[in-house]
Amino acid sequence: MSRQSKFQIGRRSFLKITAGAAIISGVGLPKKSFAGTDEQLSTLIDLSLCDGCADRKVPACVSACKTINKDKIPQVAQPIPIPWPRKTIEDWSKKREVFKRLTPYNFIYVHKAEVNMAGQKKTVFVPRRCMHCDNPACATICPFSANHKNKNGAVVIDQSICFGGAKCRDVCPWEIPQRQSGVGIYLHILPEYMGNGVMYKCDLCVERLAANKLPGCVEACPREALLIGTRSAIEKMAGSRAGRMNGYIYGKTQNGGTSTLYVSPVPFEEIHKTMTKKPGQPDMKVEVQRRMARTDSMGKAALAAPVLGIAAAGVAGAWNWLSHRKDKTGKEE
Amino acid sequence: MTGKILPEKNLVVRHSALELIEHWAIAISGLVLFLTGMFELPMSKRYYIVNIPGLGWSADYMTSLYIHYAAAIVFTAAAMFHVFYHGLRGEKGLLPRKGDFSESITVIKSLFGFGEEPPMNKYLPEQRLAYAGMAFVILMLIISGLVKTYKNLYAPDMSLTVVLWATWIHNIFFILFFLAFLAHMAAILLRPNWPMVRGIFTGKVRLDYARHRHPLWIDDIEPAQEMPSMVVEDTQAPPPVPEDERS
Numbered sequence: 207m208s209r210q211s212k213f214q215i216g217r218r219s220f221l222k223i224t225a226g227a228a229i230i231s232g233v234g235l236p237k238k239s240f241a242g243t244d245e246q247l248s249t250l251i252d253l254s255l256c257d258g259c260a261d262r263k264v265p266a267c268v269s270a271c272k273t274i275n276k277d278k279i280p281q282v283a284q285p286i287p288i289p290w291p292r293k294t295i296e297d298w299s300k301k302r303e304v305f306k307r308l309t310p311y312n313f314i315y316v317h318k319a320e321v322n323m324a325g326q327k328k329t330v331f332v333p334r335r336c337m338h339c340d341n342p343a344c345a346t347i348c349p350f351s352a353n354h355k356n357k358n359g360a361v362v363i364d365q366s367i368c369f370g371g372a373k374c375r376d377v378c379p380w381e382i383p384q385r386q387s388g389v390g391i392y393l394h395i396l397p398e399y400m401g402n403g404v405m406y407k408c409d410l411c412v413e414r415l416a417a418n419k420l421p422g423c424v425e426a427c428p429r430e431a432l433l434i435g436t437r438s439a440i441e442k443m444a445g446s447r448a449g450r451m452n453g454y455i456y457g458k459t460q461n462g463g464t465s466t467l468y469v470s471p472v473p474f475e476e477i478h479k480t481m482t483k484k485p486g487q488p489d490m491k492v493e494v495q496r497r498m499a500r501t502d503s504m505g506k507a508a509l510a511a512p513v514l515g516i517a518a519a520g521v522a523g524a525w526n527w528l529s530h531r532k533d534k535t536g537k538e539e
Numbered sequence: 540m541t542g543k544i545l546p547e548k549n550l551v552v553r554h555s556a557l558e559l560i561e562h563w564a565i566a567i568s569g570l571v572l573f574l575t576g577m578f579e580l581p582m583s584k585r586y587y588i589v590n591i592p593g594l595g596w597s598a599d600y601m602t603s604l605y606i607h608y609a610a611a612i613v614f615t616a617a618a619m620f621h622v623f624y625h626g627l628r629g630e631k632g633l634l635p636r637k638g639d640f641s642e643s644i645t646v647i648k649s650l651f652g653f654g655e656e657p658p659m660n661k662y663l664p665e666q667r668l669a670y671a672g673m674a675f676v677i678l679m680l681i682i683s684g685l686v687k688t689y690k691n692l693y694a695p696d697m698s699l700t701v702v703l704w705a706t707w708i709h710n711i712f713f714i715l716f717f718l719a720f721l722a723h724m725a726a727i728l729l730r731p732n733w734p735m736v737r738g739i740f741t742g743k744v745r746l747d748y749a750r751h752r753h754p755l756w757i758d759d760i761e762p763a764q765e766m767p768s769m770v771v772e773d774t775q776a777p778p779p780v781p782e783d784e785r786s
Contacts, residue, residue, distance in 0.1 A: 292585045346691045347600060349580050351706040355695045371581030377600055497601050498691070504608035505692050509685060511612045515619025522557070522620070523627040 244357035246465070248440035249410070249424065251333055253470040253477075254451055255431035258316050258331030265316045267333055268305050270426030272312060274411065278365070279310060279386055279404075286388035287397035295387040296403065307486035308334070310386035310406040314423055317487070319480040321472050330472050333423070333432065334488060336361060336382045336408040340463035343498045344374035344383060353383075353405070359437070359465040360410035367391060370403030377497065379461050380488035383407040410465075437465070444469050462496035542661075542760035549746045551757070553661070553738040561621045562739060565677070568613035569716070572680075575607040576713055608688070615681050632661050635671045639664040650729050661756035669722065676715050683709040 259265040264272075282299040289295065298304070302311040314335040321328050342361045345353040352368035355361045363374070363383065369392045374383045383405040392401025411421035419425070424432045433440070441458070444467040448455050456468040470477065474492050483489040543552040554562070583589045583597040596602045642657060643665035649656040662670075686705035690697045726732055734748040750757050 289585065291587065341695045346695050347579065347604065349706075349710070351699075351702050354699050354702060356699075357696050359696075373581040373600065376581070498604070501601055501605045501608060502692055504605055504612070505688050508608045508611040508615065508688050509692070511615035512619045512681075512685070514612070515616035515621075516623050518616065519620045519623035519627065522624055526628070 246357070246359045246437040247410070247415075247434055248359065248437045248465045248467060249338075249421070250433040250435075250440050250444055250447075251466065251468045252431045252433070252447060253330045253332060253468060253472070254447075254453065255429045256316070256331045256333060256427075257429060258318055259428070264305050265331075265333070266426040266428055267423035267432060268312065268314050268316060270422035271314045271335075271408070272305070274414070274422040275311075275313060279406065280389050282386065282388040283393055284388070287393070289402050290398045294402070296385040297387055298384070299386065299388070307484070308382060308384050308407070308488075309486060310384045310404075313406065313408040315487075317481060319472075319477045321476040321480060323472055323476065328472055330470060330477065332468070332477060332490070334380075335423070335466075336410075337380065337457055337461065337464035337466040338408075338410055339461050339496075340465065341496060341498070343377040343496070346498070347377060348374060356412060358410075358412075358415065360412045360415070362409040362412055363405055363407060365390060365404045365406070368404045369401030370405055371401060372405060374405055379491075379494045379497070381483075381485070382488065384486060440467060456490065456492070460492070460494040462499065542756075544746060544757075544760065545743070546746065548743075550743040551746045551749045551760075552742055553735075553744045553749075554742045556742065557624075559739070559742055561617055564613050564617035565621070568610040568617065569677075569720070571610035572607060572614055573713070573717060573720070575603045575610065578603040579607065611684055611688070614677075615685075618677055618681060633667055633670045635667045636664075639667050643668055650731055656731075656752070658754045659752060659756070660759075661753055665726075669719070669726075673719050673723075676712050676719055679708055679712045680716060683712065 259267075262269070279299070282297065286295050286297055296310075298309045298311055301309065305312050306315055308315060314333055317332040317334055319330050319332055321330065338355075338359055338361050340359075342353075342355055345355045345361050348354075349371070350367050350369060352365075353361065353363045353374050368390055370385050370387065370390055372383070372385050375381050375385070384407065385403045385405055387403035390401065390404035392403065395401065411419070411423075414421060421432075421434060424434050433443070435443070444455050444458070447453070447469045451469070451471045453469055453471045454473050456470065456474045457464040457466045468474070474490055478490040478492065481487070481489040541552050541555050541558070545551065578588075578597045579600060583594070588594055589598040591597075643663075645654060646656055646659070646663055646665055648654050683705040686697075686701065687709060690702060690705070727736055731752070734745055734752075738744040746757075
């Protein structure tokens with residue numbers, strides 16, 4: 207399929223955002239689709255537009271995501287092997303319908319936040335899912351590289367090589383990935399002693415993107431509160447919308463930067479206050495440092511170590527040669 | 540200086556101070572890397588290692604990574620120093636030679652009482668082979684570790700193929716490193732090798748041991764020492780060996 211034809215995917219939201227960005231920034235519409243390319247993407251979640259789909263039992267974004275991913279998790283082993291020595295297993299296979307938190311069967315949920323703003327009560331709805339961080343520790347320090355950041359910014363877990371150790375959840379500031387025990391490669395190795403299932407989370411619908419489709423949540427949102435586009439276009443749009451509503455942006459700096467930008471008319475400090483951090487229900491602290499940053503300087507020194515060793519060998523070798531020469535000269539005299 | 544004979548002490552210098560520093564820098568940093576590498580697996584909480592006094596940090600992946608990087612600096616720099624320093628000096632005593640494999644079998648058989656041990660150089664043939672094997676394992680760990688570090692710092696979206704190769708090479712050679720370490724320790728358990736153990740701590744081994752087991756090495760260094768200023772006294776009759784040091 208040619209790149210020209212890929213442009214055919216230009217759906218309502220995509221066109222809207224690119225046109226919007228074009229107006230704002232003065233740039234033209236992209237000449238190619240972002241689908242299936244390495245161009246870095248971002249998503250925008252506009253909390254001034256999201257109404258939590260008050261008229262539906264399950265918000266449209268959640269519903270679409272569930273439908274798309276309903277067959278993602280294979281049949282769960284019965285009984286699920288009990289790990290040793292800590293006997294924790296996480297089994298959501300009989301609670302697949304849960305939609306008010308993240309689970310291995312639910313990659314997005316909508317939090318209802320009732321905040322006080324200047325004495326007035328205001329309700330905002332906050333869709334929560336993986337932020338697709340710029341430098342995601344969940345991916346970079348996965349011991350099996352089962353989690354990887356794609357060129358387009360999507361952070362994707364390969365369930366065929368994930369052991370479900372939940373390290374990714376431990377290092378994620380929002381503890382997004384969720385474990386389903388009793389599935390995955392660990393069952394074929396040492397299920398009692400190594401691994402404990404597979405981790406699941408939003409993958410930005412990479413397969414749909416590759417097939418020239420929009421992510422399910424973006425496509426399903428009836429109010430176009432979720433949008434996707436190129437990184438620069440989304441950043442410009444987020445800045446512009448926040449400016450117009452005298453609002454706030456979340457996700458641009460948190461955890462060192464992410465590919466998900468929330469725009470809100472309500473300060474995120476206030477939204478955060480309405481959230482109690484629980485398993486599968488992340489909070490929204492404004493100060494989120496990239497924890498791995500404290501290892502960066504040592505990592506840079508490690509990268510320089512070969513040069514350090516070679517330089518030291520050169521100095522020691524030269525010193526040795528000079529001493530030897532001096533001894534030799536001394537003896538000759 | 541290696542190869543210096545100290546007849547009055549019945550010793551010969553097997554390793555220089557610099558070589559001892561290289562060995563222990565690689566050994567200690569290697570063990571730290573092994574331990575912190577293990578703690579990069581999600582095992583500390585699961586196996587209650589985190590509850591062991593002094594190992595409370597083991598469940599903190601960032602602390603383990605920080606220490607892992609710190610040890611990697613020493614490990615990588617020492618390995619590079621070793622290769623380039625001895626390479627520049629043309630020292631090839633530890634490199635495998637033709638016939639080392641068959642000679643190793645003869646030596647190993649003799650360790651278990653089958654046949655005679657052939658006269659040997661400074662290093663045993665199986666030491667040279669083990670050195671080459673360990674050097675290869677270390678090289679692969681360093682290369683794959685550097686790729687992973689670069690990815691962590693600058694390129695989280697590095698090609699997945701490269702990332703997977705680096706990861707799995709690092710994981711597989713991590714196991715091989717541990718097996719090589721066990722083999723290294725097992726060699727120490729063999730009684731004929733005991734006199735060499737003091738060498739890696741003090742740099743010196745007993746002269747009578749060296750004459751008996753490494754005659755080719757002693758033959759190499761003795762003419763060099765027979766300088767007027769360094770008269771070797773009665774090398775044919777070394778001082779009596781204390782009973783407890785006899786092997």
